[in-house]
Amino acid sequence: MFLRGFFFGYFVLQNWIFRFADYTYDDVERINKWIFSEILDDENRIGHLSSRGSNDFQGQSSVNINRYIVKLSDRSNRRYRSTLNIDKQNLIKVIIYFSARHCIAADWLNDRDQFLYPNDGWKTDKEFQSDCLAFTIFHSQNRISSQEGINHWIPFTEQEVDAKERFESHFMTDFLKGKLGNKKEENQLFTSSSDEQPTCLIPEAPISFSAEAQAVFDAGKELWKYYHTQTDANPNASLYDIRAHFQGRNDKGKMNAKSDDAAYTGLMNNLKENLKNLAEKITPKVYAYGFLRE
Numbered sequence: 001m002f003l004r005g006f007f008f009g010y011f012v013l014q015n016w017i018f019r020f021a022d023y024t025y026d027d028v029e030r031i032n033k034w035i036f037s038e039i040l041d042d043e044n045r046i047g048h049l050s051s052r053g054s055n056d057f058q059g060q061s062s063v064n065i066n067r068y069i070v071k072l073s074d075r076s077n078r079r080y081r082s083t084l085n086i087d088k089q090n091l092i093k094v095i096i097y098f099s100a101r102h103c104i105a106a107d108w109l110n111d112r113d114q115f116l117y118p119n120d121g122w123k124t125d126k127e128f129q130s131d132c133l134a135f136t137i138f139h140s141q142n143r144i145s146s147q148e149g150i151n152h153w154i155p156f157t158e159q160e161v162d163a164k165e166r167f168e169s170h171f172m173t174d175f176l177k178g179k180l181g182n183k184k185e186e187n188q189l190f191t192s193s194s195d196e197q198p199t200c201l202i203p204e205a206p207i208s209f210s211a212e213a214q215a216v217f218d219a220g221k222e223l224w225k226y227y228h229t230q231t232d233a234n235p236n237a238s239l240y241d242i243r244a245h246f247q248g249r250n251d252k253g254k255m256n257a258k259s260d261d262a263a264y265t266g267l268m269n270n271l272k273e274n275l276k277n278l279a280e281k282i283t284p285k286v287y288a289y290g291f292l293r294e
Helices: 002-023 031-035 057-062 072-076 091-102 120-124 126-137 171-176 211-227 239-247 262-288
Strands: 047-050 064-066 083-086 188-191 198-200
Touching: 031 091, 047 091, 083 091, 091 126, 091 262, 120 126, 120 262, 126 211, 126 262, 211 239, 211 262, 239 262
Parallel strands: none
Antiparallel strands: 047 064, 047 083, 188 198
8 A cells, every 4th residue: 555655656746747847848949840841742752750749758769760751631640740751951950850869768767858949059060960860870760661662771882782783772872972962052951040151951072970970880881791691682771671681570570679690680789889879979969959958
C-alpha cells in the first residue's frame, strides 16, 4: 500500500514538473515551425523528412528520413502535416533538424524538453552543417531504401566502394563535391541577420569535413566496400538496405537487431562508435544555436 502511494505521488509530481517545464517555453516558437513549410507537389525529390508533430524528446523515435514523397493532397491527413519533401535547396536545413533531434539520447529526465526555433548562428557555421550532414547520412533513422525508389543518398562513388555496376543516382556525391550549387538564385535562400548578405546553403565547392565527420565517412566506406563483396549485392543499396541484408528480418518483417556475420558486426560497431563521437561534437552547438535550452 505504501509503495503504491509512493509511486502515485511520484508520477503526480513528475507530471506537474513536466507541465511547469513546458510553460517555461511560452516565449519562443518550437522547432517544427522552423522546419515544416509548404509541401511542393513535385516528384523530383530525394526523400521525405517525417515527424509525428511532437517538438519534444518523446517524439524522437518518429523523426526519420524515408523515400515517401508527400503530395499536396496528403495535407488533409494529420499524419503528414509535420513532414517535408527533401531536395537540394532544403537539404542542409533538414539534416540540421535531424541531427538536433537525434544527437542527444532521450531519457526520462529530458522527456519533455522542447526543441525550439533556433537563432541564426547555424546559417554561417559550415563545419556544423557538414557535421550534421555526415551524421544524418549514416544514422539508423535514415531509412531511405532502394526498394522504394531511386536511392539518392549514396555518399561514395562506384570506384570508392568497388561497386560492380553504375549507381542510378550520383546526387549525394555531386552535392558533396559542390557540383549542384551553380545557380545563384537557388543558393540565396536565407539572409543572415548579422550582415544582411544571402547565406548559401547549396555547396558551391567540395565540402570540408571535421576529423570526427571524416571518421564517420571512413567507417561507412569500409562497410559499403564489404557489402559490395557479397555476390548478391545491390549496387544501389542504401545503409538501411545494407543493414537489412546482413541482419535479416523476423517472421513479422521487422529487421533483426543483430547479424551472424562477424565482419559486418565489427564494421557496424565501428560506424556506431564514430557516430557517437560526432554526436558529442554536434551537441554543444545544438544548445548554442538555441535548438535546446540548458
